[in-house]
Amino acid sequence: MQDTNGTEAGWWSEIDREVLASLAEGRKSTKELSRRLGLSAEALSSVLLMLAAEGRVRVNSVELVERQCS
Numbered sequence: 001m002q003d004t005n006g007t008e009a010g011w012w013s014e015i016d017r018e019v020l021a022s023l024a025e026g027r028k029s030t031k032e033l034s035r036r037l038g039l040s041a042e043a044l045s046s047v048l049l050m051l052a053a054e055g056r057v058r059v060n061s062v063e064l065v066e067r068q069c070s
Helices: 007-024 030-037 041-053
Strands: none
Touching (some): 007 030, 007 041
């Protein structure tokens, strides 16, 4: 996850800090967080799941996405 100069690891650390700082202000929906941080819902979900695996956040809501048939 880290290149030779640490840039990628630093980038992920910054995103982690931004997510944690935002959550320190209180609960937020993933929609609110993704908009606030400029991340796609999918990218934010990945970050949140990594933070949850590390025991730094708790994910307590999941919903089924309705898929449209074409």
